[in-house]
Amino acid sequence: MNIEKLRDYCLAKKGVTESLPFGPDTLVFKVMNKMFAICGLERTPTQVNLKCDPERSEELREAYDGLIIPGWHMNKHHWNTVFIEDIPPKLVVELIDHSYNLIVASLTKKLQAELAAL
Template sequence: MMRSAMNKEQIIEFILTLPEAELDYPFGTDVMVFKVLGKMFALIIVNDGIVDINLKGAPADNEALASMFTAIRPGYHMNKKHWITVSVTEEIEDGMLKGLIDRSYDLVVAKLKKADRERLAIHR
């Protein structure tokens, strides 16, 4: 099976399908920060032509992923226990990347106020 790496535009398009996901540039124009109700769940930066995306994850999952994939490492400039950096290469299948993005979004939403969580759940 041929693997393909999603390009930056496809990743952005996917992220923005999540309920109330917003794109912001608090760190300058080369760092795309995606938030839900003001809370960050993804950060994209391009390094040497490779798209890197920081995502939140459960510490045990993050550790396992980093040990299994060379394209996944502890979060760059983030809390390394709770965040991973995924280099979007052919090693990472599109479905897996989408799953990691969904998981990051869900972990952040889980920390929101109950009324906000319920409002977002209607759209999922």
């Protein structure tokens, strides 16, 4: 997967916005104003930070050694850095969905209702 496909996929999800809050080189995707994906635009190879269940994070890091690593500049227990060009696109989509779903589940009931109404 490349950055354009990642961007298109993230923006197609309900309630998602994109912004550059950390400067022109870091693209952030949020659902209901909470981050679920952070992508460095000038980093090669292309990588994205995604939230992940801690147990699953460990499994993924072992299975994809060097391609899924603890989240760069993030809480390493809850975030992974994923090298999206080097792992199967189906897995990238699954990990984006997982991150999005974790954030949605953490929203207040009010925000979840607002998201559902979109």
